Amino acid sequence: PQIMAGIVSDFRVINGQRGRLALFKLDDKSATIEASADENVINAHRDLLKDDEFVVLLGRLQLDHFSGGLRVKVMQGWDLASARAKFGRYLQVAVGDCAPDVQRLVREFPPKRQETPEGEVLVHGLRVRMGVRC
Structure with missing residues (x-):
């Protein structure tokens, strides 16, 4: 698992084979990475996962077979205040x-x-x- 931070952009929710799936990009101005979150993560962090929100995410890096790059499978997320309290x-x-x-x-x-x-x-x-x- 990796911890990364950035701004959420291009947020969308699709209906996948195993339920709802959120797809978005995480941008920290040095690079952009595709991220995905399953239905449990979406429900737990409903107020956090929105366009133009700063987030700190814990996720697993995987190869994205569709684009050939990397993708993050989000397991947990925090806003800035929560991340500061947890990691500070x-x-x-x-x-x-x-x-x-x-x-x-x-x-x-x-x-x-x-x-x-x-x-x-x-x-x-x-x-x-x-x-x-x-």
Whole structure:
């Protein structure tokens, strides 16, 4: 599995032999790659897979027998905030002569709370490291 990011374009949904299939291109301004997502992925990420949306995708690279190039079979996807919470370790803040208003920053960017089907509440967020120079 590979993790890649880009902008979704040419999004369309077709009816295939095994159900609905989403076909789109993922463009990161260095290259464009064809991607496909099955019906389960489409339903799980309905609000994420749209034209002109930035996405971070986990998928399997395969040979595309139709075009001769590569194709990504999408297994999971995240928007920028979710990917930052999942893959980020910490936020580094350089502090100069005056300290930032930490309470205001925490109020403006609270951690993301998610409820699981079991009723458990998960908190997703980043730790903040401050580099102080005297």
